[in-house]
Amino acid sequence: MVNSRFSVAIHILSLIATTSDKSQLTSDFIAGSVNTNPVVVRRMIGVLKKAGLLTSQPGIAGYELLVEPKDLTLLALYHAIDGPEQLFAIHDEPNPDCTVGRKIQRTLEGVYTSVWHAMEEQLQAQTLQDVLDQLR
């Protein structure tokens, strides 16, 4: 199973999108909602900042979204947090002297690409706004 960073990122962005009192939005407050450590939150927010999804200023409480929730697809978010592009690992260096070993990697890549593509379509079809709607 893939790590929980994608889940945490969605949680953080949801909180920022729905909290009107920005001064309340400290990494400590967010960590209290996510149930993790403030540093974990700040670390993830650093990634989201680099991706241009939000802003913040050192020393000042509060984060601000730079994108409209309806314009942020979960696929874009997935790419922003640099989740794995490959879902399934392929074993290294199968034996090239073997009929199967010689072509298995390319074959598996094809299989996994089709699977990954189907996943991408689902992530593309859902936005942060859809998540917010379901949180009401």
Place this chain on the structure above:
Amino acid sequence: MVNSRFSVAIHILSLIATTSDKSQLTSDFIAGSVNTNPVVVRRMIGVLKKAGLLTSQPGIAGYELLVEPKDLTLLALYHAIDGPEQLFAIHDEPNPDCTVGRKIQRTLEGVYTSVWHAMEEQLQAQTLQDVLDQLR
């Protein structure tokens, strides 16, 4: 990224399906093609045996498929090797006193379920025979 066991399982089954000389099919031989340790192969084969996909006998070289490659979908194989049902981890115990924290888990489950379902469809659409065809 998910582990490489699914890839190794497909590799093993492909070898068994395409090797006519069964006495050649030792865990050592298979490990040489996959490029891993014979024990890793026997371990995986133990799982596939329990799932009823193949047979073998202690002391005797050779494995035999119990299913027709065209009847074995990659989804069935995936379930057989007990890969993770959930793709993305959801963080534990978000704060129930928070509007977002209270509903985030259920919401994320919905999102991930739709993604997982798309994946299942792709895996269901491909069989071991399809893999064998691509290996030629």
Place this chain on the structure above:
DNA sequence: ACCTGTTGTAACTAGTATAGTTACAGGTTT
């Protein structure tokens, strides 16, 4: 000026998963 509270990072740690390895009991064949 100082104190408190904040962000942003680096560095370390505990826990866990993966895959490789060693070892060995027990079956089979010659």
Place this chain on the structure above:
DNA sequence: AAACCTGTAACTATACTAGTTACAACAGGT
């Protein structure tokens, strides 16, 4: 008996995740 095999338990190296401590730098109030 010897050589080979399967099946399994147990240990190890490596890597990743998430939690944690620590601290530099910044902001705002008193």
